[in-house]
Amino acid sequence: MTSIADSGRNAGPELTSRGLVRRSPAWGRVLLLAAVLGLMTLQTPLPWGWLWLAVPAAVALALLLSWRFGVTAIAAVGLAAVALLVLGTAQGQWVWWIPAAALAGAWMGVREEGGGPGAGERAWMLAPLLLVAATLPWLARYADLVTAVERELATGDTQALELLRGVGANREWLAGMEEAVSENAALRHDRLPFLIPTGLFLWGVLLVGAGRALAGRFADVLRWPRLSRARLRDLRLPDAAIWTLIGGLALLLAPLPAWRPTGWTLLLGAGLGYCLQGVAVAGGLFLARGVPAPVTMLTMLFLFFTLMPYFVLGTGLLGLSDVWLDYRRLEAVPEEDGNPGDR
Numbered sequence: 595m596t597s598i599a600d601s602g603r604n605a606g607p608e609l610t611s612r613g614l615v616r617r618s619p620a621w622g623r624v625l626l627l628a629a630v631l632g633l634m635t636l637q638t639p640l641p642w643g644w645l646w647l648a649v650p651a652a653v654a655l656a657l658l659l660s661w662r663f664g665v666t667a668i669a670a671v672g673l674a675a676v677a678l679l680v681l682g683t684a685q686g687q688w689v690w691w692i693p694a695a696a697l698a699g700a701w702m703g704v705r706e707e708g709g710g711p712g713a714g715e716r717a718w719m720l721a722p723l724l725l726v727a728a729t730l731p732w733l734a735r736y737a738d739l740v741t742a743v744e745r746e747l748a749t750g751d752t753q754a755l756e757l758l759r760g761v762g763a764n765r766e767w768l769a770g771m772e773e774a775v776s777e778n779a780a781l782r783h784d785r786l787p788f789l790i791p792t793g794l795f796l797w798g799v800l801l802v803g804a805g806r807a808l809a810g811r812f813a814d815v816l817r818w819p820r821l822s823r824a825r826l827r828d829l830r831l832p833d834a835a836i837w838t839l840i841g842g843l844a845l846l847l848a849p850l851p852a853w854r855p856t857g858w859t860l861l862l863g864a865g866l867g868y869c870l871q872g873v874a875v876a877g878g879l880f881l882a883r884g885v886p887a888p889v890t891m892l893t894m895l896f897l898f899f900t901l902m903p904y905f906v907l908g909t910g911l912l913g914l915s916d917v918w919l920d921y922r923r924l925e926a927v928p929e930e931d932g933n934p935g936d937r
Contacts, residue, residue: 621811631646631650632647635647641688645688645691645798646801649691649695649798649802649805650802652692652699652805653702654805654808654809655699656671656696656698657700657702657805660699661703661706661813661818664704664707665704667700667703668700668701671696671700674696675693675694675696675697676693686739687735687736687739691798694722694725695723697722698719698720698721698722699802699806701722702719703809709822710823710824712830713824713830714828714829714831714832714871715832716824717831717835717867717870718834720802723795723799723802724838724860724863726798727798727859727863728791728859731791731856731859740790743790744783748779751779755768755772787855788854788855788858788859791855791858792858792862795863826870826877827877829874831917835867835868836914838860839861839865841857841860842856842858842859842860842861842864844857846861866910868913868914869906869910870909870913871913871916872908872909872912872914872916875912875913875921876894877890879921
């Protein structure tokens, strides 16, 4: 049994274990987040739509239990995950994301003791989700999933064109849009089998973040210390993450067509992680030179939306080179006052 929950209770309703004044539980934010997740559930075809609610709930529950009870809770979460996989295998690929997210939440909860995990460690805790995404193309009925996604996208294209016809769009412009939609559909048909696992992985990352936010709110209710926060500018992936990138690249270069979806998933998952690391490096260097954080953020967003392919490639290369050069050791980033707890 860990001590962090007990220290939170002994601190009383006014102070956290770090001496900060505790705010009342933000029930408004909890209800707003729950409403958004419920709305997205209604907008997403079932049974995949249930993940909007199931994954955050599993992450929050696993995080709080493992934070309170330590390794014992991890064993319980692991057994529950195995049971869920056995019972839900016949339900389809969507079931696999719930136990993977719960294991990520349990990992986070155990590391909350002693200051909490850093930004790079949190990224590494998403490994169960990446593993499920990489193995997804090997699961039964993956081809049915690809067909269903392609059908939904085609339906969206048809509805968009019907809307343009309904508002009286110019005939020549409408013909150009129809040709573009047809070309995109052909390209999409070839690329979807390789991109769906990565898209589901990014969706899972978003839902894990929502689950962690819920856990932070309930920690306030239980009068536990607030969950730790990690700054993006401190993000540095573990050195072992480079092997994920190399493994994905090796699978793409090898004459193994059946492994290409897995290779793309590993390559894109690790590559996007290094893109974030590159953004963290650039942001840290800007801050070290006195550029205000809001200006840095707006500059990054402007470059992303105006030069997206080059921005992604450039930040990815910057983050990858940081593995060897460690740019942030060259500059001391000034400390800023901030609330260390989740809000």
